[in-house]
Amino acid sequence: MSHTPKIPFRPFADEVSVQTFGDFSFENGTTRIALHGSVDVTRDRAGLERARALRQVLDAIVRQLEAEDLPQAVAETVQAPTIVKNPFA
Template sequence: MPREPEPEFRPFADDAAVRNFANLSFENGTTRIALHGSLDLTRDRAGLERAKALRAVLDAIVTALEAEDLPQAVAETTRPPTIVKNPFA
C-alpha cells in the first residue's frame, strides 16, 4: 500500500504542524522549531535517503530564517502558574 505524502512543512507558519521521519520530529512554532527524537544515518541507500530528507527540512528552515529581518534573540514569554481547584478534593 503506498504511503500518503506528508503535508508540506512550512517552517514557523503555525504552532501545530509536525514533520516526522524515522524517529525524528520537527515540531513547528511561530517563534521556534523543536527537534525531538533520534535519526540513524546509516552508510547505505536508506541512510542516504534519510540524510536527504533531513537536509530538505533544514534547508526549508534556513530559507525561512534568511527571508526575515530577525531580532537578536526571541523574547521569552512566561506566564505565572495558574492555580486550579483540585478536581479530586
C-alpha cells in the first residue's frame, strides 16, 4: 500500500492542499502548515512504508524552510469582529 501522493505536496504553496495518511493530515498554508489527527507506525513493513512517507513530507517542509530567508516569527493577522444580523430574529 503506497502513501506517496501522485502530485507532490508542495509546502507553503497554497491555502488548499492537504496530504493525508489515514487519520493524519498536513494542511497546507502560505504561512503555516497545520498537522492534525493521529497515525500509527506499526513495527512491520507497512509501518516502515508509512514512516518513510511521513518523513518524505516532513523533509519537503524542512527543505522549503531552509531555502528561505525566514523572519523570526510569522506576523499574526487578527481580523476585527463584525456584527451580523441575527438570522433567527
